[in-house]
Amino acid sequence: MPAFAVIGGQWGDEGKGKVIDYLAGRVSGVVRYAGGNNAGHTVVNDKGEFQLHLVPSGICWPDVYGIIGNGVVVDPESLLGEIGELAERGMDTDKLFISDRAHVIMPYHVALDALEERARGEAAIGTTGRGIGPTYMDKTARMGIRIGDLLEPESLRPRLEQTLNIKNKLITAVYEGEALDAEEVMEKALEWGNRLRPYVHPTEQLVQDLLDAGNNILLEGAQGTLLDLDHGSYPYVTSSSPSIGGACTGLGLNPQAIKGVLGVYKAYSTRVGGGPMPTEVFGEAADAWREMANEFGVTTGRARRVGWFDAVAGRYSQQVNGLTGMVLTRLDILDGFPSVKICVGYRVEGQDVKRYPSDTRILEQCEPVYEEMPGWDNPTASATSLDQLPDNARAYVNRIEELVGCPVQIISTGPSRDETILVEPVIP
Numbered sequence: 001m002p003a004f005a006v007i008g009g010q011w012g013d014e015g016k017g018k019v020i021d022y023l024a025g026r027v028s029g030v031v032r033y034a035g036g037n038n039a040g041h042t043v044v045n046d047k048g049e050f051q052l053h054l055v056p057s058g059i060c061w062p063d064v065y066g067i068i069g070n071g072v073v074v075d076p077e078s079l080l081g082e083i084g085e086l087a088e089r090g091m092d093t094d095k096l097f098i099s100d101r102a103h104v105i106m107p108y109h110v111a112l113d114a115l116e117e118r119a120r121g122e123a124a125i126g127t128t129g130r131g132i133g134p135t136y137m138d139k140t141a142r143m144g145i146r147i148g149d150l151l152e153p154e155s156l157r158p159r160l161e162q163t164l165n166i167k168n169k170l171i172t173a174v175y176e177g178e179a180l181d182a183e184e185v186m187e188k189a190l191e192w193g194n195r196l197r198p199y200v201h202p203t204e205q206l207v208q209d210l211l212d213a214g215n216n217i218l219l220e221g222a223q224g225t226l227l228d229l230d231h232g233s234y235p236y237v238t239s240s241s242p243s244i245g246g247a248c249t250g251l252g253l254n255p256q257a258i259k260g261v262l263g264v265y266k267a268y269s270t271r272v273g274g275g276p277m278p279t280e281v282f283g284e285a286a287d288a289w290r291e292m293a294n295e296f297g298v299t300t301g302r303a304r305r306v307g308w309f310d311a312v313a314g315r316y317s318q319q320v321n322g323l324t325g326m327v328l329t330r331l332d333i334l335d336g337f338p339s340v341k342i343c344v345g346y347r348v349e350g351q352d353v354k355r356y357p358s359d360t361r362i363l364e365q366c367e368p369v370y371e372e373m374p375g376w377d378n379p380t381a382s383a384t385s386l387d388q389l390p391d392n393a394r395a396y397v398n399r400i401e402e403l404v405g406c407p408v409q410i411i412s413t414g415p416s417r418d419e420t421i422l423v424e425p426v427i428p
Contacts, residue, residue, distance in 0.1 A: 002211070002216065002257055002258065002259030002260070003031075003211065003216070003217045003218070003219055003247075003253065003257045003258045003259065004023075004027070004216065004217075004218055004219065004258070004259065004260040004261075004262065004426065004427055005218075005219040005221065005244055005247050005258055005260070005261045005262065005321075006019055006020050006023070006218060006219065006220060006221055006262050006264060006327075007221040007224075007225060007242065007243065007244055007261060007262065007263050007264065007317075007321050007323070008221050008222070008223055008224030008225060008227075008242055008263075008264055009224060009225055009263035009264055009265040009314060009317040009318070009321075009323070009326070009404075010224045010225070010226055010265055010266060010269055010270070010271075010310075010313065010314070010317070011223075011224045011226045011227055011269070011270065011271040011272070011275075011277070012039070012222075012223040012224040012227055012242075012271075012272070013224075013266075013270050013272065013295075013297070013298075013304060014224060014264040014265055014266050014327075014329055015264060015266065015327075015329035015330060015412055016041060016057075016220070016221060016222075016264045017040075017041025017042050017043045017052065017057045018042070018043060018044065018329070018412060018415060018417075019262070019264050019327050019329070019410065019412065020041070020043075020056070020057040020058060020218060020220050021043040021045060021057050021058070021060055021061075021417060022410075022417050022420055023218055023426060023427060024057065024058035024060070024061045024064055024218060025061050025064075026216065026427040027058070027064065027215070027216040027217055027218045027427065028063075028064060028065060028210055028215035028216060028217060029058070029064060029065035029066075029067055029206075029207070029210050029215065029217040029218070030056040030057060030058025030059075030064060030065070030066055030067070030217070030218045030220055031056065031065075031067040031069055031203075031207060031217055031218065031219050031220060031251060032054070032056045032067070032068050032069060032072055032220045032222065033069045033071045033072065033219055033220070033221070033246055033247045033250030033251045033253075034069075034071045034072060034221070034222055034223075034240040034241055034242050034246040034247075034250045035072060035073070035132070035222035035223055035238065035240050035242060036054070036072060036073040036074065036075060036105060036130060036131075036132045036135070037053040037054050037075045037078040037079075037105075037130055037132075038127075038128040038130045038132045038222075038223075038238070039053060039222035039223055040052070040053050040297065040298025041053075041057050041220075041222075041298070042298055042415070043057050043060055044415040044416050044417075045060055045416065045417050046417075047060055047089070047090075047091070048089065049415075050086075050089075051298050052082065053078060053082060053298075054068060054072070054074060054075070054078060054079045054082055055068075055079070055082050055083065055086065055093075055096060056068065056096075056220050057220060058218065058220075059086060059091060059093065059096065060091065062092065063095070064095065065095045065096075065097065065206070065210065065217075066093075066095060066096045066097070067096075067097050067099075067203050067206060067207060068096075068097070068098045068099060068102060068203070069099050069102065069203055069204070069207075069250050069251040069252075070099040070101035070102050070203065070204065070250060070251065070252065071102075071240065071241075071246055071249060071250020071251065072099070072102050072250065073102065073103045073104070073105050073131075073132055073135040073136060073139070073240075074098065074102050074103070074104055074105060074147060075104075075105040075110075075130065075131065076104060076105075076150075076192035076195075076196060077192075078130075079098075079196070080192070080195055080196070083096070083199075093199075096199055097199055097200075097201040097203055097206060098147055098196065098199045098200055098201065098203070099147065099200075099201070099202070099203040099204070100146065100147050100148030100151075100200050100201065100202055100203075101146055101147070101148065101202075101203075101204075102146065102147045103135055103136075103138070103139045103144045103145065103146055103147075104135070104144070104145045104146065104147060104149070104150065104189075104192075105130065105131040105132070105135045106131070106135070106145060106185065106189075107180055107185055107188070108134075108163075108164060108167040108168075108171065108180055108185070109131030109132075109134040109135045109138070110129070110130065110131035110134075111131075111171060111177060111180065112131070112134045112167065112170065112171065112175075113127060113129050113130065113131045113132070113133060113134050114129050115171065115175035115177050116133075116134070116175070117129065118175075119175060127273070132238070132239050132240075133239040135239075136239040136240060137239075138163075143163055143166075145159070145160065145163070145189070147196065147200055148200065150189055150190070150192050150193030150196065151193045151197055151200060153190055153193075156186075156189060156190075156193075157186060160182070160185065160186055160189065161182055161186075164180060164182050164185060165182075167180070168180060203251070204251060204252030204253070207251055207252070207253060208252075208253075211257055216427055216428075218427075219247045219251070219253075219258070221242050221246075221247075221264075222240075222242055223238045223240075223242040224242060224317075225242060225243045225263075225316075225317040225320055225321060226313055226316075226317060227242060228241050228242055228243045228246075228320075229241055230243075231243055231320050233275045233276055233360050233363055234360060235360070236273065236274050236275025236276070236360065237275075243317075243320050243321055244258070244261050244320075244321045244322065260324045260325065260426060260427070261321050261322055261323050261324050261325075262323065262324070262325050262326070262327055262409065262410075262426055263317060263318060263321060263323040263325070263326050263327070263404075263406065264326075264327045264329060265309075265314060265326060265327065265328055265329070265400070265404070266309075266328075266329050266330050267309060267328055267329065267330050267331040267333065267334055267396075267400075268306065268307065268308055268309050268330070268333065268334065269306070269307040269308060269309055269310050269313075270295055270304040270305060270306050270307075271304065271305045271307075272297050272302055272304050272305070273302075275360070276360060276363040276364040276366070277305055277307055277310075278307075278310060278312075278313075278343065278346060278363070278366045278367070278368045279307035279308040279309070279310045279341075279343045279368045280305050280306070280307040281306055281307045281308070286305070286306050286307075289306045290303055290304065290306050292333070293306070293330065293333045308340070308341040308342065308343055308368070308370065309340075309341075309342050309343065309400060310343045310368070311342050311343055311344055311400065311403035311404060312343060312344070312345060312346060312353075312354070312355070312356055313343075313356050314400070314403070314404040315356075315403060315404050315405055316355070316356035318404050318405055318406050319405075323406045324406075325406060325407055325408070325409035325410075325424075325426060326400075326401065326404060326406045326407065326408045326409060326410075327408070327409065327410040327411070327412065328397060328400065328408050328410070328411050328412070329411075329412040330412065331380050331389075331393065331396075331397070331411055331412070331413055332379065332380045332381035332382075332383075332413050332414060334375065334376075334380075334393075334396075335376065335377075335378075335379045335380055335381060336375070336376075336377060336379075337375040337376075338374075338375050339372050339373065339374055339375050340372070340373050340374075340375050340396055341370040341371065341372050341373070342370065342371050342373070342396075342399060342400065342403065343368040343369065343370055343371075344369055344370070344371045344403060345368075345369035346366035346367065346368060346369065347366070347367045347368075347369055348362060348365045348366055348367070349365070352369070353366060371399070373392065373395060373396055373399065374392050375392060376390035376391075376392040376393045377390070378390040380393050380413050381413055381414055381419075382413055382414050382419045383411075383413045383419075383421060384413075384418065384419070384420065384421060385421060386411075386421055386423060388421075389411075389421075397411065407423075407424070408423055409422075409423050409424050409425075409426050410422055410423060410426065411423065
């Protein structure tokens, strides 16, 4: 049976956690393939509210495997804390597995992340400071520590000592920071290895075994396509590939196994951190919108920037991922707006720009070209069928579908599982 991917279509924070939790009851495994604990997914169901950062969002379903693939960078302290919190709330983590190939976020990665961001000054990217970027840098530099290494103390020690010698020179000589103690780092690494040992597994084989046995699996994206290292608004991007290409490399998955790619979009736009966002709203209007929608980051608590739906960026994301369907979330937030806007194009120095620019300098100059539509007074909140939506809300959904070039298969009208409109089946 096939795999189905759930991909962020914007700058992250689109509500993927709710969507994955909603769909997880139809699959045998939910598999995370990229990013680290810089991502946060909120899940609300009959067991309560869960804020997950590394554990796949399918954990709330019994008998569903939760798999952290090799493309994820793992902060063991964060992961162990998350596992502990789930256990305290009666959640079963016996089917949680971590790739032995996944790279470890070490203490020196977190230190360097903060020091490097500080050194950028006004050019700071706006990272979460969780050590994600430096860990991926070490991965590509072939000097990273992997989860499997934590289980082998004899081979880990010389590698860690050599790496930490280099990192301490960088921390102290370049950034004027404080050196880390090698023995303390080693002791922490061994502790992590002992505690994580029951969860460590060659997950690429586990994923393949599930597929070979005729099971469906769900591929859980983190962040969003417009933060993709290659395809996002570089350099204001994350350090991994949250787009569909990352699912193959981040899991060891044959691309032919992926039969559906579902793009998740908010009914408006949000972004955290620096970088261009052409439809951003400012001032009191933005503050009111943000407070009403509780647009603050799950991981950092930072206020999200807010703006109107950007169909130019949305269509670009659809093309990069080859989306077979869309999910539109948080439609209920727009209830009561007198009118709603959709960005249908950009303009730079009087010239029309129809495509999403690859040059961030151009993107920063883009002025949105809006199409304005009438709003709706009757609520969409908690609606469970299309006929419950006001006519103007239906027209808004249809217009987004037309502009992005992809059918809307699910509409989320609230945080709970049952606050969902299934327009057409996603997983057979």
